[in-house]
Amino acid sequence: MERNSEEVDKRKETVKKLTKIPDDEVQKKLRISYDGLIHEEREIFLDIACFFIGMDKNIACYIWDGSDFSPKAGIENLRLKSLVKIGEENELKMHDQLRDLGREIVRQESLKELGERxxxxxxxxxxxxxxxxxxxxxVEGLYFNFSSPNNQCLISEGFATMTKLRLLQVEHAKVSGKFVHSFSELRWLSWKRCPMNFIPSNLRKLCVLNLSYSYITESWMGWNYIKVAENLKVLDLSGCDKISRIPEFSANLPLEESMFKYDTFLVQWWQ
Structure with missing residues (x-):
């Protein structure tokens, strides 16, 4: 135990020293730590760097479990290597230089073709x-933020070729007409302020769904697909004030544990 503690202290001292080294040299040294990871740990590291900074660790682990990773062991190894930290509220944290490293690794996957990243x-x-x-x-992960005024609308046709999409985060999106699309590989869908005419079909692999502050009601057609999302572990409906009652669907989900959030309440139930 003492030896492990000493190793952790040494790694922390190394990270502090890196802040005094020019950026190019820092990236080279940090890249050595990344290259020493196994494939699953690299994927977890890149997910955090690109999307999950600030996310509750337990919720992220549901997503990685659904992706057939081993998140608990992976996070622990990343933590011991000082590549990720766990905050006081169980949130995932990462130093800016490590975040930039992860994002640069993704950028280097294809310098000219964005669709190849x-x-x-x-x-x-x-x-x-x-x-x-x-x-x-x-393409495994996408982030959209339509909060700035523009004429952009999500189009389902654009997703057709991204058949391995695991992670999708959308803010304030506008949808033209009825948006029905099969997201068969999604493990995480965060669509805040989701409109009524968005209908995500085939959510069989979905683990975490965040629809907070959305405009959906209990008559939203998307409920029919959520009811059969057999891997769903977390559903966040906080701030959905157009829902007058909670649709009854929990009994249809064969979950060992689920988290359901509505307004200011967090309810857990066991099958």
Whole structure:
């Protein structure tokens, strides 16, 4: 135990020293730590760097479990290598230089073709891939934020070629007409302020669904697909004030444990 503690202290001292080294040299030294990870740990590291900073660790672990990773062991190894930290409220934290390293690794996957990268965390880049329909099966994660005034609307056709999409985060999206799309590989869908005409079909692998502050009601057609999302572990409906009653669907989900959030209440139930 003492030896492990000494190793952790040494790694922390190394990270502090790196702040005094020029950026290029820092990236080279940090890259050595990344290259020493196994494949699953690299994927977890990149997910955090691109999307999950600030997310509750337990919720992220549901997503990685659904992706057939081993998140508990992976997070612990990343923590011991000082590549990730766990905050006081159980949130995932990462030093800015480590975040930048992760994002640069993804950028290097394809310098010219955005649709050949595994993760797109900038709205403009994700929008370019979607609107030009140039996404490929290499795309695993997308982030959109439509909060700034514009005429952009999500189009389902743009997702058609991104058949391995695992992670999708959307803010304030506008949808033209009825948006029905099969997201068969999604493990995480965060669609805050989701409109009534968005209907996500085939959510069989979905583990975490965040629809907070959405405009959906109990008559929303999407409930029919959530009812059969057999891997769903977390559902967040906080701030959905247009829902006058909670749809009855929990009994249909064969879950060992689920978290359900509505308004200011967090309820846990066991099957």
């Amino acid at each position: 595994s993760r797109l965390w900038l709205h403009d880049e994700a929008w370019e891939v979607l609107s030009t329909k140039t996404g490929t099966r290499k």
